[in-house]
Amino acid sequence: MRQPSRTDPLFVAVESAAITRAHVAGLVAGRIAAVRVPGLLPAARCHAITAALADAEMDRYDESRVFPVVAKFGPAINDHRDGGDLRDDYWEAARAAEKGWSTLGLPDAPRELCLAAFRAAWPDVAPGRRHRREMHVGIVREINAGLQVHFDDAVREYAGRLLDAEVVAQLAFNIYVRVPPVGGETVLWRRRWQPDDEDLRIPGGYGYHESVADGAQSLTLRPALGEGFLFDPRHYHTVRPATDGRRISIGCFVGLTDDGRLALWS
Ligand SMILES: O=C(O)CCC(=O)C(=O)O
Ligand SMILES: [Fe+2]
Numbered sequence: 001m002r003q004p005s006r007t008d009p010l011f012v013a014v015e016s017a018a019i020t021r022a023h024v025a026g027l028v029a030g031r032i033a034a035v036r037v038p039g040l041l042p043a044a045r046c047h048a049i050t051a052a053l054a055d056a057e058m059d060r061y062d063e064s065r066v067f068p069v070v071a072k073f074g075p076a077i078n079d080h081r082d083g084g085d086l087r088d089d090y091w092e093a094a095r096a097a098e099k100g101w102s103t104l105g106l107p108d109a110p111r112e113l114c115l116a117a118f119r120a121a122w123p124d125v126a127p128g129r130r131h132r133r134e135m136h137v138g139i140v141r142e143i144n145a146g147l148q149v150h151f152d153d154a155v156r157e158y159a160g161r162l163l164d165a166e167v168v169a170q171l172a173f174n175i176y177v178r179v180p181p182v183g184g185e186t187v188l189w190r191r192r193w194q195p196d197d198e199d200l201r202i203p204g205g206y207g208y209h210e211s212v213a214d215g216a217q218s219l220t221l222r223p224a225l226g227e228g229f230l231f232d233p234r235h236y237h238t239v240r241p242a243t244d245g246r247r248i249s250i251g252c253f254v255g256l257t258d259d260g261r262l263a264l265w266s
Contacts, residue, residue: 004217011190011217019121019230027232028169028256033219034188040117040228046177050248052104058142065206068145068241073097074110074266076139077154077162078206084159086130094136110138110266113175114252117228118262128163128255128263135163135265142248144180146241148207151193152233152253162265165257172233174251176223180242184223189236191216212236223247230254 013034016023026032058071062079075093080086101109108116111127114137118125127134154162154170174186191213200209213236221229231237233253255263 007217013219021121024121027171034231037228039226041175041226043225046226050178052106071142073140075136110250113250114138114264122262124261128265130163137252137264137266138250139266140250143239144242144247147239148202148205149210149236149238150207151236163263165259167255168258169256171230171254173230173254174249175228176249178246178248179223179225180245180247182243183240184242184247185240186221187218187238188231189213189216189218191236192234
């Protein structure tokens with residue numbers, strides 16, 4: 001792939017022991033591209049989660065849209081989207097996931113792990129609300145075969161507004177609780193959606209041919225066990241296939257809302 005001859009010094013990942021207010025503000029402002037938090041979750045906790053998940057019933061993203069397949073635990077908004085709206089079956093799936101998780105005997109639910117990562121950074125962090133109901137927070141995903149190149153932008157995807165508050169900026173957050181020895185990298189390009197990109201859409205899929213990001217500066221994360229990763233998902237991104245082993249993460253979206261709060265959802 002063509003590499004840019006000049007690079008943007010603001011399109012970089014910073015590494016830190018925790019997510020701070022400056023990181024969240026910097027991502028929203030475009031001052032940085034991503035934040036890596038090595039060891040956000042201790043290895044023993046990661047192992048306990050993956051061990052417990054062996055007894056959990058995982059389902060899959062809608063396979064008519066999400067291929068290669070991605071196993072998951074808990075609802076993903078995009079599996080319950082109907083045009084610009086969120087279908088009611090999202091709420092049933094959210095309740096089922098919370099109930100299912102509570103039987104695993106783990107100290108923290110995915111929701112708590114996600115919220116905890118932001119508490120020191122922002123004065124007001126809570127699950128987003130839609131029609132005054134709390135959104136589900138924390139999806140567990142096993143992305144072994146990789147993702148299509150895509151972007152995430154609730155403003156574009158939910159015309160009728162996803163949350164009660166206006167989301168002025170959206171970030172994506174993941175904690176890697178199991179990482180493959182080879183592969184499974186996250187790649188982020190310094191390129192956002194443009195209308196002509198629709199020519200490069202993968203038929204029936206949720207993503208685009210990789211040439212959509214041709215020539216754009218990129219950064220690659222090789223996730224480490226327990227690492228947290230926060231980025232602006234309007235930048236095209238993908239996950240490379242894990243050639244061996246499993247790649248399991250717990251993640252959510254993080255919205256900065258017009259009332260200055262951080263609202264999380266999955
Ligand atoms: O698993 C990852 O590293 C990124 C997954 C992704 O597409 C997202 O969190 O929006
Ligand atoms: Fe994404």
